[in-house]
Structures are given as C-alpha cells and as structure tokens.
Amino acid sequence: MKAWLRHTALLVALLIGGGLLGSVYASKPQGEPAEPQEVAVDGPEVVSQEEAKLDVVGLIFEHIGDSYSWHITTINGHHIEIPLLCIVRSQEGRWYAFSSAKVAHGHTHEGFFINHEGEQWKGKLVAHNSEGELYRPLDLSITKNAAGVMFNSLVVIVIILGVAGWYRRRNYDHTAVPRGFVGAVEMLIVSLVDDVIKPSVGKDYKRYSPYLLTAFFFIFVSNLLGLVPIFPGGANVTGNIAITLVLALATMFAVNVFGNKEYWKEILWPDVPVWMKFPIPLMPVIEIFGIISKPFALTIRLFANIMAGHTVLIALTCLVFITVNMGATMNGVMTVFSVLLSVFMLVLELLVAYIQAYVFTMLSAVFIGLSRKEHHAAHKPTQQHK
Amino acid sequence: MSLLTPELGLLFWMLLSFLIVFGVLAKFGFPVITGMVDKRRAQIEEGLAAAKEATERLQSVEQEAAHIIEEAQKRHAEIVAGAMADSHRIVDGARQKAEAEATAKVEAALSQIEIEKQKALGELRTEVAMLSVEVAEKVLREKMAHSEAQSSYIERLINEAESEQPKPNA
Numbered sequence: 001m002k003a004w005l006r007h008t009a010l011l012v013a014l015l016i017g018g019g020l021l022g023s024v025y026a027s028k029p030q031g032e033p034a035e036p037q038e039v040a041v042d043g044p045e046v047v048s049q050e051e052a053k054l055d056v057v058g059l060i061f062e063h064i065g066d067s068y069s070w071h072i073t074t075i076n077g078h079h080i081e082i083p084l085l086c087i088v089r090s091q092e093g094r095w096y097a098f099s100s101a102k103v104a105h106g107h108t109h110e111g112f113f114i115n116h117e118g119e120q121w122k123g124k125l126v127a128h129n130s131e132g133e134l135y136r137p138l139d140l141s142i143t144k145n146a147a148g149v150m151f152n153s154l155v156v157i158v159i160i161l162g163v164a165g166w167y168r169r170r171n172y173d174h175t176a177v178p179r180g181f182v183g184a185v186e187m188l189i190v191s192l193v194d195d196v197i198k199p200s201v202g203k204d205y206k207r208y209s210p211y212l213l214t215a216f217f218f219i220f221v222s223n224l225l226g227l228v229p230i231f232p233g234g235a236n237v238t239g240n241i242a243i244t245l246v247l248a249l250a251t252m253f254a255v256n257v258f259g260n261k262e263y264w265k266e267i268l269w270p271d272v273p274v275w276m277k278f279p280i281p282l283m284p285v286i287e288i289f290g291i292i293s294k295p296f297a298l299t300i301r302l303f304a305n306i307m308a309g310h311t312v313l314i315a316l317t318c319l320v321f322i323t324v325n326m327g328a329t330m331n332g333v334m335t336v337f338s339v340l341l342s343v344f345m346l347v348l349e350l351l352v353a354y355i356q357a358y359v360f361t362m363l364s365a366v367f368i369g370l371s372r373k374e375h376h377a378a379h380k381p382t383q384q385h386k
Numbered sequence: 387m388s389l390l391t392p393e394l395g396l397l398f399w400m401l402l403s404f405l406i407v408f409g410v411l412a413k414f415g416f417p418v419i420t421g422m423v424d425k426r427r428a429q430i431e432e433g434l435a436a437a438k439e440a441t442e443r444l445q446s447v448e449q450e451a452a453h454i455i456e457e458a459q460k461r462h463a464e465i466v467a468g469a470m471a472d473s474h475r476i477v478d479g480a481r482q483k484a485e486a487e488a489t490a491k492v493e494a495a496l497s498q499i500e501i502e503k504q505k506a507l508g509e510l511r512t513e514v515a516m517l518s519v520e521v522a523e524k525v526l527r528e529k530m531a532h533s534e535a536q537s538s539y540i541e542r543l544i545n546e547a548e549s550e551q552p553k554p555n556a
Contacts (some may be wrong), residue, residue: 140398161410167418189419241401250408
C-alpha cells in the first residue's frame, strides 16, 4: 500500500514537472526547434508552433474517421506514416492499384486525388471524368481501418488457433489442463458458451457458438487494440459504422436464414386478435420492422460506444495542448488533470471493450434463440398458470 | 469522412476478413477448444460419478465387514460359551466317573478286606481251636492222671459252660 502511494506521488510530481516544462518550452519564441518532450507526450497531436489554435474537432475526426495512409506521428512537421494500398475503379471500368503515398499531400496519380474541398467526398479519392465533372470511383482501397480489420483478424486467428494448437500439441489429451494465457482464453470461451450462448440459443447452440465466439473475439480484440495508441493498434475499427454494420448483418443473416417455422409464424401471423393482423397487417408490419431494427440497434450500439470512448480519450489528451497558451501554471495543472482523466478513461474503456463485445454476443445469441424457439404457444400458458 | 455512412470499400474488406476469420476459426479453432472442454467436463463428471460409486461401494463393504465382524464375534462368543459348557460337562463327568470308580474300588477293596478278614478270622479260629484242643489234650492228659482231678475239672467245666450259656459265640 505504501509503495503504491509513493509511486502515485512520484507520477503526479513528474506530471506536474513535465507539464510546467512543456508549457515553458511551448511559450518560447518561434524558430526554436521543437522539443522532444512534446513529441513524446502524444505524437499525432503535436502542436505545431505555427498554428495559433489547435483544431481539436478536426483532430478527433481525423482519428475516429478513416484515412488512406496510416499516420503514426509527426516530428518537426515531417509526417511519419505507413502508405497503404489504394484500389479504385474509374468510370471507364479500369482498375487502378497504387500506394497511398502517391496521392498524399495533394498529389495526383492517374487522375485520382484526395478531395480536400467541399463537403461532398471530403478526404476521399476522387477523379474527373471525361466531361470534367468530379466523381467518386468505386473505391476498394485498403484504408487504415481496413488494414486494422486485417491486422485484428490476424490477431484473433493467431490467438484462437494458438489455443487450439495447444491441444493439438498434446494430441487432444483431454486430461491436459491449460494454464496462463491459454487457460484464460479457454476460460473466456467456456464462460461465454455456458453463460451466454447455451442459455440464450437453446438446444442447438453448438451450431451457432463458432459464429458467436468469432464475433465476440473479433469485437473484443478490436476494442482492445483500438485502445493501444501506437501502430498497429489505435485504428478505430469497432468505432466505425461499416464494421459494426457487417457484424450486425451477419447476426441478422444467422437469425433470419436459419429461423424456423415458429419464428416466421410469430412474425407473419402472431398470437394476437385477428383484427390486429387482418385486413390491415398491423402486427406483421411491426414484427417485420423488428427484423430491421434489431441489427440496426446492434450496429449503432457498438459503433457509438466505441466511437464515444475514442472521442473522449482524444479530447482529454488535447486538454494539454489546448491549455498551452493559458500560462505555465494552468497548463501544468491541466496536464496532470488530463493524464489522470485519460488513465481513468482508458481503464473504463477496457471495461467497455469487454462489455460491448459481451453485449453484442449476448444480444446476437438472444436473437438467434428467438428464431429457434419451439412450441412457444404450448409452453407459456402452463408457466403462467403456475 | 462522414461518420454515419458506411464506406463500400471498408464494408467489402470487413466482410471478407470476417468471413475468413469465421471460416478458419469455425473449422480449426473453436470446435477444437469447446470439444476438448466438453471432453474434459465429461471426464470430470465420469470421475465424480465413479468416485461417488466407489464411496458408496466402500460404505457398503464397510457395513458388510462390520456385519461379518459382528457375526464372527457372536459366533466366537457362542463357541466359547459352548466350549466352556462342554469342558465343564466333561470335567464334571470325569470327576463323577472318577469318584464313582474310586468309591467302587474302595468298596470292592473294603469288601475284599472284609472277606479276607473273615477268612483270616476263620482260619485263626480254627487254628486257635486246634491249638486249644491240643493244649487242652496235653493239659487234660497231665491233669487227668487223677480221677479226682478229673471229676473236679469236669465239674468246673460244666460250671463254666453253664455260666457262659447265656452268651454263646461271644
């Protein structure tokens, strides 16, 4: 306990000292080389001294949005970024593949350039057609988020196949009990199967558990890697609506394609008075709307939660740079405040990372379970009588 | 880039990646792990059931053993009691027999002694009678040399005989 207090006190002292130093350097006259301290605190968000004001909103949107290259940091105005692959199809039907470095910083490659003007297609690859009009080509570029998805997928595969390989190396000897990381992953899987999937899905849960577990681990790993501030983490993968939409559509697919007769009967001819479903199909319309609203809710819930977490984290980090011009004392205090709050938020986001993955899996399992219900009408009255 | 409009390219890559992840893990990943866990769980349940059964069997065996021991002790007590009774009976019988034999022998010996005594007495009497007759003869021959003496002696004899009359064979 004492050691813990001492460490905390040391950390706070360092933060105050660092904050004061940073603000002193920041208020130095122009022309001085940027101090490494600023770079070390938060790479991408370094305040270039030429800019009087920091564009916090732009910064946040840059992070939670997508981009064609993976920006790591900027040192002395020099961008360090990993170029990614751009794949586009022009209106003429030709495919082009090129490095994002070729269209960086306003360059044009094969007529394609990143649009920086106007609200439409801002930050996207665009080109001019033969009539000179601006158009958006079919864009299958491996953007930062796409690369993040691939990296996260790889991590998930490595983790799960690693755990499965642990058993394979022991010749599927079921008396072997894993420890450490393998044991932790196994425990997670067992807890999900036993506490979420089995009770929610029902008797043929084994058919669905690979999908639900894949979804859980993909979301969980993506959420966690999204909290890692340096490459290859930090991509706002699960905070992007396209990613959560695909996951939700996968659940919708599993629910509606493998739904049984009972499920479709509940939707098209539910157990309500006849006037509610004929001649005006009031209940069926509501039920059909439910088919759409369920994946919509899944999409928005995950996307909004993760995006909000990232936004708050960046905003808190930016406190340091926003308060630079308010004087050394204010800046020092705010630095301490910012880092402490960031730590708190990161810990909270760790919890959110698990909870959101869990909630997505649980709701998917519940929706699937509803689509596999049997003898609904036969069971309920007996339960009510009791 | 707008936050709420999903990008086609990202949708495509996400779908592709997720399908690959799902395909690989559904085939090589999760079934292996869940299968192993199920197997292990089944084994543990089996082991628990076996342990329970073994405990039950052990209990029944213990009961049986206790029962057998109890029975054996009862038998033991019975046997010991029987043996004691037998030995008492045998000893008593032997003693009685011995006593009876001893009594019989003593009686036989006593009767033999009596017989012998009677015989010896008879012989002695005969001998004494003979001797007394001889002595009497010699005395008489000596004494009866005188007729007077003879007659007085006869007298006396008669007197004696008369006085001894009331108690003959004393």
